[in-house]
Amino acid sequence: MRPHLPTALGIGVATGVYGGSFGVLAVGAGLSVAQACVMSLIVFTGGSQFAAIGVIGAGGSPAAAVGSALLLGVRNAAYGLSMAPLLPAARGRRALASHLVIDESTAMARAQDDPEQARAAFYATGVAIFVLWNLGTLVGAVAGGSLDPEQYGLDAMFPAAFLALLAPQLRQPGAPTVALVGALIAVVLVPLTPAGLPVFAAILALLVVVRAR
Amino acid sequence: MSWSALILLAVGSYALKAVGPMLLGDRILGPTPTRLLGLAAVPLLAALIVVQTFTDGQALTVDARLAALAVAAVCVWRRAPFLVTVLAAAITAAALRAAF
Numbered sequence: 001m002r003p004h005l006p007t008a009l010g011i012g013v014a015t016g017v018y019g020g021s022f023g024v025l026a027v028g029a030g031l032s033v034a035q036a037c038v039m040s041l042i043v044f045t046g047g048s049q050f051a052a053i054g055v056i057g058a059g060g061s062p063a064a065a066v067g068s069a070l071l072l073g074v075r076n077a078a079y080g081l082s083m084a085p086l087l088p089a090a091r092g093r094r095a096l097a098s099h100l101v102i103d104e105s106t107a108m109a110r111a112q113d114d115p116e117q118a119r120a121a122f123y124a125t126g127v128a129i130f131v132l133w134n135l136g137t138l139v140g141a142v143a144g145g146s147l148d149p150e151q152y153g154l155d156a157m158f159p160a161a162f163l164a165l166l167a168p169q170l171r172q173p174g175a176p177t178v179a180l181v182g183a184l185i186a187v188v189l190v191p192l193t194p195a196g197l198p199v200f201a202a203i204l205a206l207l208v209v210v211r212a213r
Numbered sequence: 214m215s216w217s218a219l220i221l222l223a224v225g226s227y228a229l230k231a232v233g234p235m236l237l238g239d240r241i242l243g244p245t246p247t248r249l250l251g252l253a254a255v256p257l258l259a260a261l262i263v264v265q266t267f268t269d270g271q272a273l274t275v276d277a278r279l280a281a282l283a284v285a286a287v288c289v290w291r292r293a294p295f296l297v298t299v300l301a302a303a304i305t306a307a308a309l310r311a312a313f
Binding site for chain 2: 095185
């Protein structure tokens with residue numbers, strides 16, 4: 001565990017600040033402080049949380065918000081599959097550890113060579129992020145009421161964060177095409193459909209890879 | 214956002230994380246499902262980027278967020294840490310809005 005602590009804490013602190021901006025934006029989108037905090041505790045996957053409040057903030061329906069957020073969370077299922085061999089065998093602890101299956105913990109685990117190190121990196125990163133993401137959310141949500149998100153450019157953090165999440169995923173074969181088609185679907189649908197639907201519909205871009213086979 | 218929508222999101226998000234470890238165990242999926250699962254986030258992230266950069270309600274628009282996204286793209290390309298990337302975007306948008 002020890003060699004991973006500095007990196008894990010670094011990622012955790014960064015996530016804490018990012019969690020602060022989530023708190024601010026969540027309250028700005030109309031969530032209560034309690035809702036913002038509970039979301040970070042029990043949803044605990046940043047991309048989906050930002051997607052959900054983004055749709056809500058734009059006036060989309062709860063169904064569109066939950067739908068887009070869950071579709072975005074499908075990548076966690078892929079992470080869960082690859083992390084499964086590292087998680088504890090006991091059902092209860094395995095269920096608890098599953099909650100920590102997110103982008104950063106999976107990436108840190110995958111960067112290790114041996115399974116023991118991978119397991120340590122997974123927990124160090126997952127726990128550090130869980131603690132600091134939730135602290136950040138609380139601070140941001142409480143402070144949020146008195147901040148104008150646009151004045152501080154907080155709304156511009158959304159696309160930047162999604163770009164940072166997207167970049168490493170573009171190395172997969174076919175990914176750049178799927179990204180372009182997804183973006184195109186969304187842009188075309190924005191003026192035509194209710195908020196939230198364009199993002200949801202972008203998943204259809206996956207058909208391009210299926211058909212190309 | 215209602216509490217029921219929030220709880221639904223939490224249950225669904227957890228189910229996605231736990232389906233591999235809890236149900237599939239150490240079984241391996243075929244290459245096509247694995248590939249599609251891995252790619253699922255790609256079109257959504259791309260769509261989120263364009264929607265949250267270029268839209269205002271249902272209208273398409275260009276504003277300070279585009280400059281912020283460009284700065285973020287440079288950060289990502291230069292392999293800047295996540296936090297640097299999002300803060301650089303926020304500062305760019307805030308500075309442009311303060312200036313004009």
